[in-house]
Amino acid sequence: MYKKIRLLFSLCLLWSLAIAVQAAPLRMATTTSTQNSGLLDILLPAFQKQTGVEVHVIAVGTGKALKMGRDGDVDVVMVHAVAAEEKFVAEGFGTDRVQFMYNxxxxxxxxxxxxxxxxxxxxxxxxxxxxxxxxxxxxxxxxxxxxxxxxxxxxxxxxxxxxxxxxxxxxxxxxxxxxxxxxxxxxxxxxxxxxxxxxxxxxxxxxxxxxxxSNPYGVIAVNPAKHPDTNYADAKKLIDWVSSQDGQELIRDYRLHGEPLFIPLLLK
Amino acid sequence: MESLSAASYQALYLLFTGDSSLWTIIGISFSVSVRALLYAAPFGILTAFVLAYFRFPGRRLLVSIFNTALSIPAVVVGLTLYILLSKAGPLGAWRLLFTQDAMILGQMCLCFPLLVAMAHSALQASDRRAWETALTLGASPLRALLTILHETRFGLIGALVASFGRIIAEVGSSMMLGGNILNYTRNIPTAIALETSKGSFAEGIALGMVLLFMALFLNILLGQVQGKGEVIQ
Amino acid sequence: MTLDNNRPWLKLQKLTFNRGERIILNNLSLDFRAGELTLLTGQNGSGKTTLLRILAGLLKPRQVGFEIAGNQRNWRQSYRYLREQICYLHQHPYLFDCSVYDNIAYGLKRKKLGRQAIGAKVAEALELISLEHLAKRNCHELSGGEKQRVAIARAWALSPRLMLLDEPVSNLDKRSRGICYDLINQLQQQQIGVVYTSHEPQTGKLNLSRHIHLYDGELSTKPLQTTYPPTVIDLVKERAGK
CATH class of the missing domain: 3.40.190.10 (Periplasmic binding protein-like II)
Structure with missing residues (x-):
């Protein structure tokens, strides 16, 4: 009897862990202007369709977005402030920084x-x-x-x-x-x-x-060496995907009020 | 991760070293809210008095309206005034938007219902004989009104303190109407919002502590005043 | 201004007061002479207090006329005069939340008297009620009888023509009642008219001029020629007998 309960309990634990791992969405901090541009509404569903990773966007000011990354409250940061981004990486809070587009x-x-x-x-x-x-x-x-x-x-x-x-x-x-x-x-x-x-x-x-x-955009994963509990694997997936041919073409073709807005930097 | 205690420590340091930008913000906060309260108080108390002491058609409806207005969010007040004061709005010619006057106006609108509701309940509970006694002793109605206000001063001070507490900590309408302009319309709550958005939590907490200290101080003061009121009842 | 005792200084005419459908006071007329002491009786709800408050200019009736020094006046023209000349004291008098001195000085300050004049008058009033020692005391610390006396002194200080006392003795003990009756007699001697209401016509100590009984919104007056009371007049029964 006791064994059975223990087995059941372990199974439950495993199951809930699996759920947690599977369902954990990628948390991305970005700036309000990025969100207001509407690009993410095109980019992220396409990303999810290809990789199955759901992205939760938290739109705040640049300073706060980087602070959230610094504190390990998000997994990935997408901002446009070159000097602050470089500092963020230099201090070891961020890794895999890619400049992937600009407006x-x-x-x-x-x-x-x-x-x-x-x-x-x-x-x-x-x-x-x-x-x-x-x-x-x-x-x-x-x-x-x-x-x-x-x-x-x-x-x-x-x-x-x-x-x-x-x-x-x-x-x-x-x-x-x-x-x-x-x-x-x-x-x-x-x-x-x-x-x-x-x-x-x-x-x-x-x-x-x-x-x-010119206003280049960077995407940076939060360094798992600083915050091991972050979802680094999916962050890396996102960074790779926005740099990929598919992602870059979507960025190139995005129109706001009929006008192009972003110019991809990594289009081959 | 920056701990709360580290942020608080830095906040105290900023406060007590007299960080000038911090104290400018505190000064603006107080000057705006005190003025708003001073302008709103006579109208609010007079309205409360009329509602409590005179019977006229629509009185109950008005009381209900003021009680309902208590729960209007600050941003709605801010938005309404914004639309009115905007260049394209009916009062646009006043050019008030993004000035301290606009903030004062917003805070007046915010504290008015609270002031009326609380002063009304204080005056409602006051003794009608005071009014008649004043009149029969030859006081003019205005003088009798002042006498009533003196008799209900503890309740009225409570109303003023609560109203001040509401507007000094209010961010929605100040942000919309004042615009959070440095050294002009940036008060404690809008500065906290800004510092938080910048990720500089120490400054935010320092300002939050000022609000907290002030609330504590006001409540102690209020307790003292009302305690005094109880003794002589 | 001295007035002939026999000529009324104030006539109340055709007073009607109603609350909704209910008529409280119906077509009353009353005269007031200087130094007249009037007992007003009537059952609960007969309109005694209402009548006093109308007389004091605190309540506007549906219909009323006044004759003041021979001139006809409506309510609007007379209520200020009434408030000036007549003082109404509640059954439980209201004393302001301040010292006895400041309470008595309240009406005097409204008359814009100088500080010294006020001080002298308050001292006189305190002497009248023999409470000189309580001048600095806050009014909330006084007993019921003391409050009543302070209220009388406060009204007296204004030298009104008429004081309206609403059940002045009903809540007082025997000793305080005695003091209160003495005070009323003193007021009368100073030619101040007094109307006071009571449930019980226990007035052996008072030198009544007349007894008014309110019944069903109407008035039964019995001017008294001899010292009161030879008997307790039950005007209700008298009416019923008619």
């Missing part, structure tokens, strides 16, 4: 363009003109990838942004765009969010195309 940032602003940045080739020149005309500029101010990019651009333009014209909002991209619209200010925005929101705000795309505005 770009644009500068949007009031339709009447008081700083006259429309058509200016160099983005640093455009930003100098914004500061020079004391037009309002709404900054994300939240340590996000976009915020870091913006800070790098000010630095490149040799400007210390400060004063009444420079408004540090500390909110997500969509909110900051709405604020820029309400306050007649300029802002730096990723093209995906701009395409998703441009119908809802009274603003125009005024500056684009400078090389400095």
């Amino acid at each position: 770009d940032f644009v500068i949007v602003g009031p339709n009447n363009d008081p700083a006259a940045i429309k058509g200016v080739k160099s983005v640093t020149e455009a930003m100098t003109k914004i500061q020079g005309s004391q037009s309002k500029f709404i900054s994300r101010g939240d340590d996000s990838g976009t915020h870091k990019k913006e800070q790098a651009l000010w630095q490149a333009a040799n400007i210390q942004p400060d004063g009444n014209w420079y408004i540090e909002a500390g909110q997500g991209m969509g909110k900051v765009l709405q604020m820029a619209s309400e306050l007649d200010g300029y802002t730096l925005i990723d093209r995906g969010t701009w395409l998703a929101y441009k119908g809802k705000v009274d603003m125009s795309l005024l500056n684009e195309g400078d090389n400095q505005l």
Whole structure:
């Protein structure tokens, strides 16, 4: 009798373990702008169809996404902040980092363009003109990838942004765009969010195309050496898949409001 | 993983070394919420008084409306005001959006129902004879009202403290209406939201501790005031 | 202003008060003279308190007229005057949550008197009720009888023409009742009119001018010529006998 119970108990344990292993979804932290772009809604179902791995997306700011990776709360991180990504890997929290695609940032602003940045080739020149005309500029101010990019651009333009014209909002991209619209200010925005929101705000795309505005995306597995309980195997599967021909073609063919958004980096 | 205790320790360090950006945020929080409460209190208490002391058609309905309004989420208040104050909205010409005034407006709307409901129950429980006594001793209705407020001061202070507690810790409407602008409309709750989104938990906890200390302080104060009220009943 | 005792300073005319369908007071008329002491009796719910509150200008009846110093006035024109000249004291008087001194000073402050004038008047009022030693005491610490006396002093300090005492003695012990009756007599001597209500016409100590009995919303008055009471007049029975 006792043996039987023990057998039954072990079986149950095994069974539940099997369930746990099988059902454990891959937890991915990414940025809100990535999720807002809609790309994941195409990419992840295709990934699941091919590999059977379900991905749970947690969309937060870049800083928080990396922090979640650092704390082992997620298995894989997909962000767009090169310096922070490199630091994350260098400190041993991340592994298998791949830059697999990029999109770009644009500068949007009031339709009447008081700083006259429309058509200016160099983005640093455009930003100098914004500061020079004391037009309002709404900054994300939240340590996000976009915020870091913006800070790098000010630095490149040799400007210390400060004063009444420079408004540090500390909110997500969509909110900051709405604020820029309400306050007649300029802002730096990723093209995906701009395409998703441009119908809802009274603003125009005024500056684009400078090389400095490119925005590469990285995908990084959380290092199992730091957090052995993470789902490294599936994380690796995802990284391999987005770098594969299938994944890259999907990225290339993705359209938002009829416009291409991302350019794959690993397409053969 | 960063432990809670390490984050708390760092938080205390930030607080007591007088981290200026932290204290700016705390200052904004208090100045905005105190002003909101000061503007809302006279109207709220007057409304509560009218509801408690006068009989008129629709009075019960109004009381129910205020009690229902207690459970309106802050973001809904924020969203409604946002739509009104937006450039495209009917009050867009005021250019209030993303200013401290907009936050104050939002917080006034938030604490108003709570203020009315709590002050109403305090005044409802107050003694009608006080009102008649004041009038028969030659007080004007306004003076009699002030006398009633003095007589019910413990309940009313309770209403004020509870209202302050609601708005100082409120994030939804402040975020929408103020915009979380550094050194201008970034208050404790929106800063906590931001710090959390950045993954800097120590700053978030430091600010959370300020709220906690303040809540503790207010509750002790309230206990003192109401304790005093009980002795002389 | 001195008034001829025989000429009423206030006439209440054709007072009707109803609560919903129910008529509480029906077409009453009453005169008030200076220094008149009136006992108002009637069963529970006969409208005694209602009548007092209307007289004090605290309650607006459906229909009423006043004649003040020979001039006809409606309620709207007279309620402020009534509140000024007449003081209503609840059955359990309400004392404000402050000291005895501040309570008595309350009405005087509303008259915008100076500090010294207020102080002198409060001292006088405290002397009237012999509670000088309790001036600084918070009113919540007083006994029922002391509260009653403070309330009377508070009203007296305003020198009203008429004081309306709602069952002033019903909750007091024998000693306090005696003090209260003495006070009422003193008020009368100072030409302050008093209307007081009671269930029991136990008024041997009082120098009553008249006895009014409310019955079924109407009035039975019996002006008293001799010292009261020769007998207890049961006006209800009298009416029933008619």
